[in-house]
Amino acid sequence: MIHPSNPAQLIDRFGRTVDYLRISITDRCDFRCVYCMAEEMTFLPRAQILTLEEIYAIAKAFAELGVKKIRVTGGEPLVRKGALGLLENIGRIEGLHELVITTNGSQLETMAVALKEAGVKRINVSLDTLDADKFKAITRTGDLQQVLRGIQAAKSVGFERIKINAVILKDRNHLEVGNLVQFAVDNGIDISFIEEMPLGVVDQHDRSDAYYSSDLIKSDLAQHFSLVSTIEKTGGPSNYFRVTGTQTRVGFISPHSANFCSTCNRVRLTVEGRLLLCLGNEHSVDLKQVLRANPGNMAILKQTIIDAMLIKPEKHEFNIHEQPVILRYMNMTGG
Numbered sequence: 001m002i003h004p005s006n007p008a009q010l011i012d013r014f015g016r017t018v019d020y021l022r023i024s025i026t027d028r029c030d031f032r033c034v035y036c037m038a039e040e041m042t043f044l045p046r047a048q049i050l051t052l053e054e055i056y057a058i059a060k061a062f063a064e065l066g067v068k069k070i071r072v073t074g075g076e077p078l079v080r081k082g083a084l085g086l087l088e089n090i091g092r093i094e095g096l097h098e099l100v101i102t103t104n105g106s107q108l109e110t111m112a113v114a115l116k117e118a119g120v121k122r123i124n125v126s127l128d129t130l131d132a133d134k135f136k137a138i139t140r141t142g143d144l145q146q147v148l149r150g151i152q153a154a155k156s157v158g159f160e161r162i163k164i165n166a167v168i169l170k171d172r173n174h175l176e177v178g179n180l181v182q183f184a185v186d187n188g189i190d191i192s193f194i195e196e197m198p199l200g201v202v203d204q205h206d207r208s209d210a211y212y213s214s215d216l217i218k219s220d221l222a223q224h225f226s227l228v229s230t231i232e233k234t235g236g237p238s239n240y241f242r243v244t245g246t247q248t249r250v251g252f253i254s255p256h257s258a259n260f261c262s263t264c265n266r267v268r269l270t271v272e273g274r275l276l277l278c279l280g281n282e283h284s285v286d287l288k289q290v291l292r293a294n295p296g297n298m299a300i301l302k303q304t305i306i307d308a309m310l311i312k313p314e315k316h317e318f319n320i321h322e323q324p325v326i327l328r329y330m331n332m333t334g335g
Helices: 052-064 083-091 108-117 132-139 144-157 174-187 214-222 287-293 298-311
Strands: 020-024 069-073 098-103 122-126 161-167 190-194 227-229 239-243 249-253 266-269 274-276 284-286
Touching (some): 052 069, 052 083, 052 298, 069 083, 083 098, 108 122, 108 144, 132 144, 161 174, 174 214, 214 249, 274 287, 284 287, 284 298
Parallel strands (some): 020 069, 020 266, 122 161, 161 190
Antiparallel strands (some): 239 249
């Protein structure tokens, strides 16, 4: 329940209430996934990214404006020094319902207990394949077994939910959707399939050729599983189905084939302090500049956030068949 002094105040021009903030705390990652970033990346210098104290101040401001859910992302959020302390501080913010993270799973084996103690309620793990060779090819640097051990460590700690996020690409991993769902069922966790979003120019990868729609995935899964539609939501854009006879939910995030903009309740804070009003547009406000020009002034920060709702666009402009007009990479955006 939101504290009485924290009513929803973030309402855009189209009547949508924003109650979900995604925060990228680093653009760095120990993987180099082909759809997320180029193989040779230049990361932002420290002076250009928000400090942990600045991130906390923004998170607190959003909670005081009625945001109920904060997801911490990256890059890989757990590679940033001080990430656990930041999560602890955000988890204690009054009025916040839920603190969750998205991770590649590489650090979970050693950090799962600490994350639970820090107040993280749910974990999403990016996992596109259960084939070790394909995993290496997609991530360029990752170790599948390390991630699978991390998922088991998270299960043993007892988070409220654990979910796999899988970006499905034609002729790369589209034949594995059944295996991925079976893995989720066997482990009592959830899974969401994501249509690739065209962010940043990436090499060795043609997004148009690789596109594989949610409807095709559903058709593939229907040969092996009975999926029943459910009205369950987790605050994000997934449309969920339950696998009959199990506790596993299968979600579909379909920015191309089933646009979800009309119900968008999210904004994103990039690692460099831009409040991004839409994943598929460049409408943004520089909160870092506001913070550094007005240190300690929460009133100005909150008013800037409220005013930013006026430029939140109605919908994204993704086109999988064209070169992206959004040149920032997913690691900077924060998922």
